[in-house]
Amino acid sequence: MAEPLNKKQKRAHYRQAQKENGISQLPRKKFYRQRAHANVFSDHHLVYPKTPDHMDWSTYFPAYVPDAGPIITSQPTETSLPDTANLYPKKLTKEVEVVDIGCGFGGLLVALAPALPNTLLLGMEIRTSVAEYVQHRIAALRTQNPATDLYQNIGCLRANTMKFLPNFFRKGQLTKAFICFPDPHFKHRKHKARIVSTTLNSEYAYVLRPGGIVYTITDVEDLHHWMVQHLEAHPSFERISEEEQDADPCVEIMKTETEESKKVERNKGQKFIALFRRLEDPPW
Amino acid sequence: MSLPFQCLSRLGRGALFCAAKGCSIQTFDLAATSQPLFSWTHPFLQQTGNANQAKETHEGLDEGEQAGQQPPSKRRKLSFDDVESNVGTGDKQEMLDTPGAPADEKKGQKRCKAKWMTPKPELPFVVLLTATEDGSHVIAVTGQDKTLWVFEHDGKGLLREVSQRAMPKRPCSLALTTDGQTILSADKFGDVYALPLIPQPDTSPESAPAPVPASSQALRGANVFTVHSQRNRRALEDQKRQREANAKRDVPKEGPKFAHEVLLGHVSMLTCVLTTNDSQSRPYIVTADRDEHIRVSRGMPQSHVIETYCLGHASFVTALCNPRSTSDILISGGGDNELFVWDWLAGKLLGTVDLLVHAREVLPDTTKIAVVKLIAYEVENECFIVAICERIPALFVFQLQADNTVLHRETLKLRGNALDIASLDVEEEGLLVAVDVAGDDGEVLAYQRDGNSWAPRQHIQGTADAELEPILSREDLDKVLYTVESLRKTGLDEGDDEGPPEVPGQSSETKQNS
Ligand SMILES: C[S@@+](CC[C@H](N)C(=O)[O-])C[C@H]1O[C@@H](n2cnc3c(N)ncnc32)[C@H](O)[C@@H]1O
Numbered sequence: 197m198a199e200p201l202n203k204k205q206k207r208a209h210y211r212q213a214q215k216e217n218g219i220s221q222l223p224r225k226k227f228y229r230q231r232a233h234a235n236v237f238s239d240h241h242l243v244y245p246k247t248p249d250h251m252d253w254s255t256y257f258p259a260y261v262p263d264a265g266p267i268i269t270s271q272p273t274e275t276s277l278p279d280t281a282n283l284y285p286k287k288l289t290k291e292v293e294v295v296d297i298g299c300g301f302g303g304l305l306v307a308l309a310p311a312l313p314n315t316l317l318l319g320m321e322i323r324t325s326v327a328e329y330v331q332h333r334i335a336a337l338r339t340q341n342p343a344t345d346l347y348q349n350i351g352c353l354r355a356n357t358m359k360f361l362p363n364f365f366r367k368g369q370l371t372k373a374f375i376c377f378p379d380p381h382f383k384h385r386k387h388k389a390r391i392v393s394t395t396l397n398s399e400y401a402y403v404l405r406p407g408g409i410v411y412t413i414t415d416v417e418d419l420h421h422w423m424v425q426h427l428e429a430h431p432s433f434e435r436i437s438e439e440e441q442d443a444d445p446c447v448e449i450m451k452t453e454t455e456e457s458k459k460v461e462r463n464k465g466q467k468f469i470a471l472f473r474r475l476e477d478p479p480w
Numbered sequence: 481m482s483l484p485f486q487c488l489s490r491l492g493r494g495a496l497f498c499a500a501k502g503c504s505i506q507t508f509d510l511a512a513t514s515q516p517l518f519s520w521t522h523p524f525l526q527q528t529g530n531a532n533q534a535k536e537t538h539e540g541l542d543e544g545e546q547a548g549q550q551p552p553s554k555r556r557k558l559s560f561d562d563v564e565s566n567v568g569t570g571d572k573q574e575m576l577d578t579p580g581a582p583a584d585e586k587k588g589q590k591r592c593k594a595k596w597m598t599p600k601p602e603l604p605f606v607v608l609l610t611a612t613e614d615g616s617h618v619i620a621v622t623g624q625d626k627t628l629w630v631f632e633h634d635g636k637g638l639l640r641e642v643s644q645r646a647m648p649k650r651p652c653s654l655a656l657t658t659d660g661q662t663i664l665s666a667d668k669f670g671d672v673y674a675l676p677l678i679p680q681p682d683t684s685p686e687s688a689p690a691p692v693p694a695s696s697q698a699l700r701g702a703n704v705f706t707v708h709s710q711r712n713r714r715a716l717e718d719q720k721r722q723r724e725a726n727a728k729r730d731v732p733k734e735g736p737k738f739a740h741e742v743l744l745g746h747v748s749m750l751t752c753v754l755t756t757n758d759s760q761s762r763p764y765i766v767t768a769d770r771d772e773h774i775r776v777s778r779g780m781p782q783s784h785v786i787e788t789y790c791l792g793h794a795s796f797v798t799a800l801c802n803p804r805s806t807s808d809i810l811i812s813g814g815g816d817n818e819l820f821v822w823d824w825l826a827g828k829l830l831g832t833v834d835l836l837v838h839a840r841e842v843l844p845d846t847t848k849i850a851v852v853k854l855i856a857y858e859v860e861n862e863c864f865i866v867a868i869c870e871r872i873p874a875l876f877v878f879q880l881q882a883d884n885t886v887l888h889r890e891t892l893k894l895r896g897n898a899l900d901i902a903s904l905d906v907e908e909e910g911l912l913v914a915v916d917v918a919g920d921d922g923e924v925l926a927y928q929r930d931g932n933s934w935a936p937r938q939h940i941q942g943t944a945d946a947e948l949e950p951i952l953s954r955e956d957l958d959k960v961l962y963t964v965e966s967l968r969k970t971g972l973d974e975g976d977d978e979g980p981p982e983v984p985g986q987s988s989e990t991k992q993n994s
Contacts, residue, residue: 236747246772247791358747359771362789388669388747394784395671395745398777402786431784477785480762480778 220339228329233379234322236358236389244355244363251364252285256351257316260288292316294372297357300455302330304376305350307453319352327354361403368405377456380416392423394430401432404474413450413469415460420468427472436471482942483949484922485914486961487606488902491633492615495906499924500606501942502949505620507637510926514940517637522604522622603950605960608651612660617677619654619663626650643679645738655755658763666750666767674741743783751798756807758825768797770967774812776824788827792820796967803856803863809884811865813851815968821886833886835867835876841891842874850964855901859909859929868898870964875913892934899961
């Protein structure tokens with residue numbers, strides 16, 4: 197008896213088919229939508245490495261897995277000491293240096309991939325289905341461009357960046373962090389949920405190396421002021437001048453290529469941009 | 481049966497110490513008598529007499545002394561109603577926003593089970609107790625009213641209340657800067673505040689939170705140019721309506737009127753804060769959270785700089801300890817089966833030592849442990865680490881070896897669960913433990929080094945000063961006293977996944993860009 201499928205079943209079917217039929221087709225977004233806001237404070241079923249050394253990047257960036265030898269992925273047992281190097285997953289030939297925090301459906305990653313061909317870029321997204329969409333999208337793009345290295349340098353994983361950035365990245369590992377059209381969290385009670393705050397900025401400063409850049413863009417003017425205020429007030433950051441900002445090719449890409457920015461474009465909305473440089477830590 | 485002592489702190493050098501029992505703090509001198517030298521009780525209980533119902537006079541206390549210490553104007557007017565409404569609304573509301581509070585629950589109802597929830601009617605139990613190094617001041621936190629109390633100690637056991645400050649969020653852990661002049665208070669929202677030990681009388685609130693810009697300025701919402709997806713448009717309308725209606729309600733919660741500066745913050749419930757120095761005497765702040773992190777930040781005034789993290793715990797971290805003799809070493813414990821040993825400044829794990837196996841020697845059915853407290857206990861150039869675990873009637877004594885490995889030395893069994901431990905700075909180094917003896921009065925046991933071992937030497941029995949002590953059912957009492965295990969992630973709190981798609985059938989976005 198073929199009852200009409202409900203939305204959930206359709207979605208499951210689609211994803212199963214997607215798995216079985218391989219990955220040459222770009223995924224369809226409507227099967228990956230999810231409630232707009234995930235609670236950034238809750239535990240979820242997040243998967244994250246205990247330390248950056250425990251992170252196995254091989255499935256995200258297979259083209260950067262060193263050729264020689266098998267990848268040893270066994271995790272250290274609870275009681276052993278971590279200094280036996282072979283207990284860690286093998287390192288990639290390159291490290292991730294650019295992150296897109298709350299990457300949504302991945303438009304920025306896809307556009308930055310050819311612009312920063314020698315850099316590994318990672319999108320981090322808290323919503324499971326959305327992160328999965330981006331993963332499928334990247335897989336499909338790679339299959340569609342078999343002869344090139346195109347899109348081998350981008351990856352996406354599900355993570356709550358507000359809690360677990362230091363689990364993924366060592367101190368000073370990153371050169372760029374993008375925060376594009378973050379959720380505004382209008383109510384005061386929700387301000388602690390904002391992705392930019394004075395206390396959280398210390399964590400961005402930790403993962404960024406001196407000279408590294410935080411890129412922000414939003415269509416919510418007040419949120420723009422909020423981000424500027426909080427990043428400027430943080431002693432580890434200084435605002436980048438408008439001339440320098442305009443000269444940065446990543447700015448144009450950020451302005452036009454994220455899904456949100458396209459939406460804003462269609463609606464003829466405004467876009468507020470601000471860049472901040474990570475300063476050296478003061479003498480201690 | 482009286483309440484057990486739940487918190488302990490030494491009072492400078494010597495045999496003086498203080499202990500909290502319910503909503504009271506008592507001081508003792510181990511060298512003199514086992515009777516309290518002095519007792520302070522939260523004004524809430526003083527005003528209602530017995531919180532339970534009895535309206536008696538404060539026999540156990542010297543009236544004059546009490547009056548002298550607490551000018552009536554200073555007393556907070558708390559009625560039972562206040563307390564209850566606080567439990568009913570304020571605190572529960574707060575739990576929803578608490579970082580790390582499992583927002584498992586699909587909706588409302590189950591949230592009442594949120595972690596670290598205290599029983600109804602919630603009483604202002606002393607939940608944190610510490611003293612300055614020199615013993616000149618005692619700092620306590622009462623949980624229900626989130627109030628931080630500072631007392632001056634006359635060196636002879638007498639405490640004089642100097643200040644009470646109601647913190648914005650419930651403090652979870654306290655530390656003091658090396659000079660003893662600044663209190664660091666870590667709260668369940670993940671923030672660490674610095675407060676002067678002695679509040680300056682006329683600090684205007686404006687001058688208070690330093691590194692936070694005028695952040696309290698309201699985000700007025702999207703403007704007309706903001707993206708207009710269906711959802712956003714709806715949100716925008718809602719906001720507008722709300723802005724008009726709630727112009728009053730969504731004002732930022734007014735910050736405290738006293739000086740308090742946010743030093744750092746995690747987006748996770750903080751469980752422990754500790755201050756220490758490196759070999760060049762530069763100060764650091766070490767913070768631990770429910771999400772397995774131990775963060776090492778520079779001390780004031782550079783607390784915005786994160787030096788490193790000590791990562792490796794697989795469960796919550798609740799206890800940190802930093803032996804004075806080997807201050808480059810940090811020991812940590814929490815929901816994992818082991819204690820972790822760190823070179824904290826390098827963020828390097830040096831080793832782990834099994835604790836569960838020893839807990840099972842005490843209670844064979846134990847499958848998981850929750851470390852409540854770790855202290856270093858140094859005697860004759862040897863450094864011992866003493867651990868207590870929730871609902872395990874024992875002290876676990878480890879030794880930190882010269883090569884920085886940690887060895888189990890001894891397990892001291894107790895008559896009841898250990899609630900707190902402290903060490904005394906006396907000739908033979910005394911070890912104090914607060915014991916919750918089921919069905920009996922709580923007690924504080926004092927151990928002394930005896931050859932290569934430890935032997936209980938003294939024993940202080942709590943007395944049932946009924947009129948100032950609330951009567952709680954064992955179940956309610958347990959909810960106040962045993963809160964650590966509830967930090968464990970259950971894996972049942974998905975909630976946000978597979979929620980409804982954000983906007984069904986919004987086609988404009990499904991276009992592919994290739
Ligand atoms: C409004 S969308 C913007 C998406 C994308 N940057 C763009 O411009 O199209 C914000 C995204 O941030 C994600 N997000 C919010 N908080 C997050 C967190 N703590 N960690 C990771 N992602 C988060 C949301 O799930 C959402 O997809």
